[in-house]
Amino acid sequence: xxxSEAKEQIQALRKEIEVYNHEYYVLDSPSVPDxxxxxxxxxxxxxxxxFPDLVTADSPTQRVGGEPLDAFVKxxxxxxxxxxxxxxxxxxxxxxxxxxxxxxxxxxxYVCELKIDxxxxxxxxxxxxxxxxxxxxxxxxGEDITTNLRTIRSIPLRLKNRETIEVRGEAFMPKRSFDHxxxxxxxxxxxxxxxxxxxxxxxLRQLDPKIAARRHLDIFLYGVGVWEDEPTEAHxxxxxxxxxxxxxxxxxxxxxxxxxxxxxxxxxxxxxxPDLDYEIDGIVIKVDNLAxxxxxGFTAKSPRWATAYKFPAEEAVTKLTDIELSVGRTGTVxxxxxxxxxKVAGTxxxxxxxxxxxxxxxxxxxxxxxxxxxxxxxxxxxxxxxxEDQRDGSEQTFDMPERCPECDSELVRLDEEVAxxxxxxxxxxxxxxxxxxxxxxxxxxIDGLGEKVIAxxxxxxxxxxxxxxxxxxxxxxxxLDRMGAKSVDNLLSAIEASKENSLERLLxxxxxxxxxxxxxxxxAQEFETMEHLxxxxxxxxxxxYDMGEKIADSIARYFDEPKVIELIEELKQLGLNMxxxxxxxxxxxxxxxxxxxxxxxxxTMEEYTRSEAKGIVEASGGKVTGSVSSxxxxxxxGADAGSKxxxxxxxxxxxxxxxxxxxxxxx
Ligand code: IVH
Numbered sequence: 001x002x003x004s005e006a007k008e009q010i011q012a013l014r015k016e017i018e019v020y021n022h023e024y025y026v027l028d029s030p031s032v033p034d035x036x037x038x039x040x041x042x043x044x045x046x047x048x049x050x051f052p053d054l055v056t057a058d059s060p061t062q063r064v065g066g067e068p069l070d071a072f073v074k075x076x077x078x079x080x081x082x083x084x085x086x087x088x089x090x091x092x093x094x095x096x097x098x099x100x101x102x103x104x105x106x107x108x109x110y111v112c113e114l115k116i117d118x119x120x121x122x123x124x125x126x127x128x129x130x131x132x133x134x135x136x137x138x139x140x141x142g143e144d145i146t147t148n149l150r151t152i153r154s155i156p157l158r159l160k161n162r163e164t165i166e167v168r169g170e171a172f173m174p175k176r177s178f179d180h181x182x183x184x185x186x187x188x189x190x191x192x193x194x195x196x197x198x199x200x201x202x203x204l205r206q207l208d209p210k211i212a213a214r215r216h217l218d219i220f221l222y223g224v225g226v227w228e229d230e231p232t233e234a235h236x237x238x239x240x241x242x243x244x245x246x247x248x249x250x251x252x253x254x255x256x257x258x259x260x261x262x263x264x265x266x267x268x269x270x271x272x273x274p275d276l277d278y279e280i281d282g283i284v285i286k287v288d289n290l291a292x293x294x295x296x297g298f299t300a301k302s303p304r305w306a307t308a309y310k311f312p313a314e315e316a317v318t319k320l321t322d323i324e325l326s327v328g329r330t331g332t333v334x335x336x337x338x339x340x341x342x343k344v345a346g347t348x349x350x351x352x353x354x355x356x357x358x359x360x361x362x363x364x365x366x367x368x369x370x371x372x373x374x375x376x377x378x379x380x381x382x383x384x385x386x387x388e389d390q391r392d393g394s395e396q397t398f399d400m401p402e403r404c405p406e407c408d409s410e411l412v413r414l415d416e417e418v419a420x421x422x423x424x425x426x427x428x429x430x431x432x433x434x435x436x437x438x439x440x441x442x443x444x445x446i447d448g449l450g451e452k453v454i455a456x457x458x459x460x461x462x463x464x465x466x467x468x469x470x471x472x473x474x475x476x477x478x479x480l481d482r483m484g485a486k487s488v489d490n491l492l493s494a495i496e497a498s499k500e501n502s503l504e505r506l507l508x509x510x511x512x513x514x515x516x517x518x519x520x521x522x523x524a525q526e527f528e529t530m531e532h533l534x535x536x537x538x539x540x541x542x543x544x545y546d547m548g549e550k551i552a553d554s555i556a557r558y559f560d561e562p563k564v565i566e567l568i569e570e571l572k573q574l575g576l577n578m579x580x581x582x583x584x585x586x587x588x589x590x591x592x593x594x595x596x597x598x599x600x601x602x603x604t605m606e607e608y609t610r611s612e613a614k615g616i617v618e619a620s621g622g623k624v625t626g627s628v629s630s631x632x633x634x635x636x637x638g639a640d641a642g643s644k645x646x647x648x649x650x651x652x653x654x655x656x657x658x659x660x661x662x663x664x665x666x667x
Contacts, residue, residue, distance in 0.1 A: 006051045010059075013044040017060045018158065018246075025154040025218075026248040058129050058157040063150050068208035071447075071490070072143035078166065078226045081120060081136040083301060084284065084308040090263055093285070096307045097259035100287060102649060103296045103304060108287055111235050112265045113253045115282040115308055116220050118172025119201045121145070123155065123221070128162035130155065135204070139301075148204045151213035159245040164228065167247055169221035173200040174277050177216035195347035196279050218278070220250040234288045255288060266309050273311070282310040300663035313374045315384060316349070318342035320369050323354065323398050325405045327429035329437050329511055331422040333404065333411060335360060337371070337383055344375040352381040356418045357400045364388075366395035404429075425563070431465070432458050434511050438466050442517045443509030444498045448491040456480050466510075467567060469495060470574040499574070502581035503530060506571075513554045518607065521582075522547065523555070530568060530578035534559045548612070593664060594622025598631055602645060603638030605658045616665065628653060636661050 001009070020037045024030045030037075041060065048055045055062065087093045100108055120136035133149030134142040149155055152171065159165075173181070173196040181199060182192040193199035203215040224230070224238050232238050239249050252269075256262045266283045273280055287293050287305040296305040322338040335354040342349055352373050354360055363385060365371065370390035375381040404411055404422035406429035411420040422430065435454050439446040446469075457463045462476055472495065477488045498505075504524035508517050515523070526544055527533035533555075541552035558564055572578055599622045601613050608616070613636065614624045628635060628647040635648035635655045648655050656664070 001050075003051060003054075006047055007054055010044065010047050010051070010054050013040055013047070014059055016040055017044060018156070021060060021153060022156065022246050026156075026246065060157065063153070063157070064209055064213040068210075069147065070207070070486075072145060072205075072207070074137075074141050075132070075134045075144045076141055077122060077134070077137075077139070081122060081139050081142070081168065081225070082298065082303060083139070084306055085299075085302045087285075087307050087309045088312070093263060093266070093307070093309060094259055096285070097262070098649075100296060100305065104287075104292045106289070106292065108292060109289065110256045110259075110262055111239070111253055111286045111288050112256055112262055113222055113284045113286070114220075114250055114269065114276075114280045115284045115310075116170035116172050116222075116250065117195075117197045117279040117281040118170040119197070119204055120168065121149065121171050121204075121219070122166055122168050122225055123149065124166045125159055126164050128159040128164075130157045143205075145204050147209040148206065148212035151209055152217045152219055154218050154248045156246045159247070161245065163245060165245075166225035166227065167221045167242060168223040168225055169219050169248075171200055171204060171217055171219045172196060172278050173203070173215065173217055175279065176277060181215065192348075219248055221247045222249065222284070233290055235286050235290065235293070236288050270311060280311075282308050284308050299657055299659040301659050314344050315372050315374045316342045316344040317370060317372055317387065318349075320365065320367060320371050320383070322367055323360075324351075325401070327404060327406050327422055327427060327433070329430060329433035330513060331404075331424075331427060331430050332419040333400065333422060334419070335398070335400070337365070339371075339373065342373070344373065344381065347375070349373060349375060349381045352383050354383060357420065358418045360398055366391075366397050368395035428458065435463065435466065435469070437511050438469075438509040439498075440509075442505075444501055444505050446491075446498050447494045448487060449494070453480070453483075453491075465567065467570045467574060470499070470571070470576070499576045501577060503528075503577070503579055504582070506530075506576065506578070507533075510558075512558045514548075514551045515555065519547065519551055524580040525582065525584070528580045528584065530572075534565070534568070548609075593620040594634075595620070597622045597633040599624050599634045599636060600626070600628050600632050600644060600648070601636050601638075603641030605638035605661075607658065607662070613661070620665075 017037070017040050020030065020032055020040070024037070044059070045061050048059065048061055085096075087096055097108075122134050122136070122142065123130060124132040124134075130150070131146075132144060133146045133155070134144055136142050149171070150157065175196060178193070178196040178199050185192045193202060199215070200217055203212045203217060206212055221242050222239075223235075224242075232241055236253075236255055239253060242249050254261075254265055256265060262285055269280070269283060285307050287296065293303070293305040296303070298304060319340040320337045321340060324336045324338055325333055326336060327333055334356070337352045337354050339350050339352060354365065359365075363383065365383060365386055370387045372384040372387065373381050374384045400411070400420055402411060403409065404424065404427060407422065407424050407427040409422055409424035409427065411422055413419070414421055414423075424430075432454060435458075436451055438444055439449040439454070449469075454463075457472075457480075460476070460480065462472060463469055472492065474488055474492060477483055477491065478485065483491075502524065504517070504520045507515065507523055507530075508520035522544055523533055527536060536556075538552055538556040541547055541555055542549060544552075568578075594617050599617050601610060601617070601624060605613060617624050617636075625632070628644050628651065630651055632648065632651070632653045635644060635653050636658075637645050637648075637655055638658050645655065
């Protein structure tokens, strides 16, 4: 056979195999027996081996190719991948509908879809060829996981026509594959995955594509990112168009003309959800018409034209076998219930948070009790209540210890706190947790330093303080379990790179009490260098407008500690950057955002107390009043806003949610 004959045959085989693939993995209705498919694939492999020049990336033989990667490359999304607002009950769905109808003049139709519980991904096709797949990441920047996504058989490597389009969807692990995988893990004495979502995410974040290839992942595409010359005018048309291109969409979507239809759909799936072969955690409701979507627009984080109805927390009954204590970064001693493993919302639960001693007393939780536990989404399971009539007298009451379970120092209750605390600054548990926080994503963001590695570093006495991290020795690290030369080198360069972080990351990482990422940012922006911040006294700190008394006091006290001063000096000597690298305060717009505006605040905000929000508005030139009238310029509504919201809507007063408020402050 000559080259051109081979080319022709190869193309014919690929086409045939693509059709079989689509029938099998997307439509779930194969037209040929497996043996026939295997035969064709074998023929193709043989031909490509004989004519290696003819191998192309979109060939069905190339799904699992290449060597493991060193690291994932970061990719900037062309259009941000936003998340969705939530509705937790019927009333909140009706609120959503009301807001949508207020924002559009024409009648609205909704598309309801299942909310697949997996990992959000973006797939980019150029001229019909799959060229890049990425994770959502923080919405702006994700990671290039193309090689892993190529192993998912339901992702076409080539579309049915030569479209250039970016589509979005959820990669997931079907329940059956998940059970099978965990079974295998157990047999190999490995830690099983907690739920299919973690298993899917874990598989797609493996650097070796061969692992993802073995994991039997699947995908449903639910949306479009960038699409030049888009021919469609409604979301439902987009779904149909994606089907035509050979992209796998979820077949259960439905067009609804009214919110009552939406509610019926939601209720129906609440009951039928256990019968699906994949996990869903809710229903997504989207305005169908794309022009209406555009009119409604977005808040900082999510579209106003869509919402996610979250299924209620699921409950289960199990036995509480023991109570374990752990010491956190700030010395708080937290009790955790150990449970007989039980399935809730598709995952096996073995532990539940008990928060503090008061809660144990209040709910009269005893070791040996039969309890109801509750789990919702990512939230740590909780003990709802004890089934007292199941007691047989053998249950034991639990008292918190008087001494720290890790370092044996006396525990104290500070001020009016409910939590018991170990105040020994050298308590090993606190130092360990402090380091875990220091390296975490929003702090110094040091990749490769997970909890297990830190626990080992501690055990081997290689680190004690934050500064020790910057003095780690390559040879010592090589002696640790599961640390090959490559991981050690990656880790050392991640640690080295972290020295260049802007000041706010270091400030947050230090773990100063009450200083979260937001306060750290404000401090870095205001004082610009560590030196200036360390010189600031309480009065200067409290003068910052989103700085509460508690935070200001805590910061002032922190930098009075000789040990802290020593630590900062040492970090400086080790080469850590101590300056703010972001946009300077002086370069930002002046505080006239709300100049001469009359503003009403209502509802509860996540990030600000009412008085903080008031302070911010006033500092930006606005006047805050208590009730909505025709003189009101703006209503800023947090969660659970009540009659003021309705009144403002009635009067046509502009209404912002917390996201919009935050966004306005940041621009
Ligand atoms: S639409 C602009 N539709 O749910 C937001 N999301 O917060 C577009 N998800 O992580 C999202 N199933 O990956 C949409 N049918 C569906 C979905 C869905 C699952 C995920 C999504 C994101 C989260 C939304």
